[in-house]
Amino acid sequence: MKNMTLERIAQVTEGKLFLPEGFEEAAKKEIDGAVNDNRKVEKDFLFIPMVGARVDGHDFIEGAFKDGALASLSERELENPVGPYILVKDTKLALKQIATAYRRELTIPVIGVIGSVGKTSTKEMITSVLSTKFKVLKTEGNFNNEIGLPLTICRIKAEHQVAVVEMGISDFGEMHRLGDIAKPDIVVMTNIGQCHLEFLKSRDGILKAKTEVFEHMPSNGLVILNGDDDKLIGADTLGLNKIFYGLNNGEVRATEVTPVGMEETKATITAFGETFDVTIPLPGSHNVMNALAATAVGRQLGLSIQEIAAGLSHAETISGRNNLIKIRDITIIDDCYNANPVSMKASIEVLGKAAGRTIAVLGDMGELGDDERALHYEIGQALEENHIGYVFTVGELSEEINKSLSNTNSSCMAHHYSALEDMLDDLLPIIRGGDTILVKASHFMNFSQVVEALKTRLA
Template sequence: MKHMTLAEITRACRGVYHGDSALAAVEVSSVTIDSRKVVKGSLFIAIKGARVDGHDLIPQTMESGALCALSERDLGDAPFPYILVESCRQALKDLAEHYRRSLDIRVVGISGSVGKTSTKEMIASVLSQRYRVLKTEGNFNNEVGLPLTVFRIREEHEVAVLEMGISDFGEMTRLARIARPDICVITNIGCAHLEQLKDRDGILKAKTEMFAFMNPNGQILLNGDDDKLRTYTPENGLQPVYFGLGEHCSFRAEQVVDQGLRGTDAEFVTPDSRFSAHISIPGSHMVHNAMAGTAVGRLLGLTDSEIRAGIEALVPLAGRNHLIETDTFVIIDDCYNANPASMKASLDVLAKADTRTAAILGDMGELGDNWKALHREVGRYAAELGIQILICIGEMAEEIAAGAREAGAPEVCHYTDKQGFFAELDRLLKPGDSILVKASHMMEFPEIVERLQAKGGASR
């Protein structure tokens, strides 16, 4: 990482340094909260977790080569340097904000109710055709993950593509204070995290907190097909640029040809050009992701040929609309997370299959008091699409099953847990089936994908 001394870190965290004064001028090599990732010269930040308190691991990290620890505990006359702070979690954010300010790098911040990760992957794939890009990995998009992502930025990086996920008011403000994006992208305003944000207007308010700490000379990119975003006026006075399918969008897609589970062909229109490209990942939402990638690419100076190459180079991540072909089944692995909008989008993808369709759906979390109606709505949607067998797993998913039955779905099953489904898997699924697997992360549905892969035989 870029140079940062212990003295500088102490000031940034408003802490008190304890240890050899000569070491205060030494630079750390990395910052981590994971004792397993400590390398020579690391700064270890002791975070109190649900099961493990990082403070108990400080001696171990020193033996592994850490230079210094950040601690909420007074460690007394410790035989190693440490910085005493009031809160390690706050110090993590303060230090990341300080480090970001020292970097000469363009940052693309991405948020939205659905599609943050797939949009992030698309934008990073496009920008990688010209720039050295760092992107958010995994689910490192919250108040712990974002700082750790920022600390991964090195001097060779030219652009950072940062995913920013929230569940309550004020979180985006704290994330934006760290990221300070030059380009802000919002994918949509859907129904997610309603326990705290209450309704779509609340979600819009929370997501757009991002603009408070963006580059005042930056750009805002919004999905012009989303009713809430299309009519939103940023308080910072910047005029949004829209991407989507509508004629009012500066970056839009035309002549969209659905190739089923093989993806989509489309013509991409910019303010001064047009080009064709193939998107290998299925789903209409991927067209919007590609338009977002096109818009960011053009704002950062890429040519149409570079943007096309980036769109066509994108491959799916495990758990994110990942198509797995086995000897017996075609599996759509989209089980990383779920809310009503993403459930419907994934069902749309499944409905494109030219085989018998089976959806294995689980509970959706954080939907607030309206969770029953939102689950039933997904079940009705699956029935309306003609999904031929719907397998619902979990207590809340019983409402998906109820909605599907109300709408006349031909075959609906409900199980309280995965084991009940596994006991009847052979009876329910048939060779040649196309199978969607999707639920909130808490349901741990990757286990179902693994079982289906083993049952289906060799992947192709």
């Protein structure tokens, strides 16, 4: 990590560097990376132990040195240290300070991906496009919070030419802190949905919280906005340049969007006066929107239409996010990583395109605030409109989905359960060849167990 010597790290963290006998020359040596997981330590890395509810990372400092760490942070003085360490008041704060200082040393463009829904899939699409020309560093998984983002910044190495980082928040002020660390040159905003209403109260509150990032962008920065989102179309970008993408509005648009079964989507994309046809190997109009955002980023970084089309045509899903799992002639749509009203309806739309019987296994959506029951109730309409055959719901809030279907005399065969195990007892025996099964809920519902049970039963 450029200029991030142990001396420099001690300075930016306001810490004290301790050098055991024989390590005096280490003070001027740069670290090669920084991690808070001792299992990810590599040669000349900085280990950042953190105190959690169950585990104290300080217990793994000695092991980190054995695995090749150059140094460690610590919130307490160490007796007989086996390598250099920097004493700091708070290792979590120190991580942010290190990432902030390191970001100032970087000259590559940093792209921040922000929004209520679709951040991870949009990040993956942008990365797929940019990788046709550049060596790209991207956020792994959803490492998008005040620990994950600085760890991602610390993973940027000399060979990387661009970084794509996901930035997620749940309350006011968080985006200021993330923006100060990442200082993105380009920001992509996917939408203003109904996530984190428990803290941000309204979509206007969500807009206000997410646009805090604009204050941390350079004067020549660019904001790429979803032009089909009623909140983003009028967003104040504080004088920053902005462009829009969308199915209905924007400099980057898609027409002739056509689903090809459940695995692909064809579209014609027009970007700044140039038009090309593409087959995206993912289902749903929401993935076309992701492709438009990636197209806009690609053009801004000088990619040709041919390079962009190649990147879009090789886009992939990741586990838990609209990932199609084929077992003989049965399809599982693994979308159980997280859920909110917008993404839930989008996944149901994808399920509705299936040729055979359709089964939706749905659980509670979290952090929706005072309207949480009404927002669950609305999901029933999406199920009815997409002619879903069977609906299995689990959780207190998801009972509202079942009520909605019952009150409208829906043709959906709806069943509700309080316990996941009871639902699986009824679901697994009815599955037959040709079925398509959507599994979706917020992460805390542990619906990955449903996916694993299905895979085990069908194997």
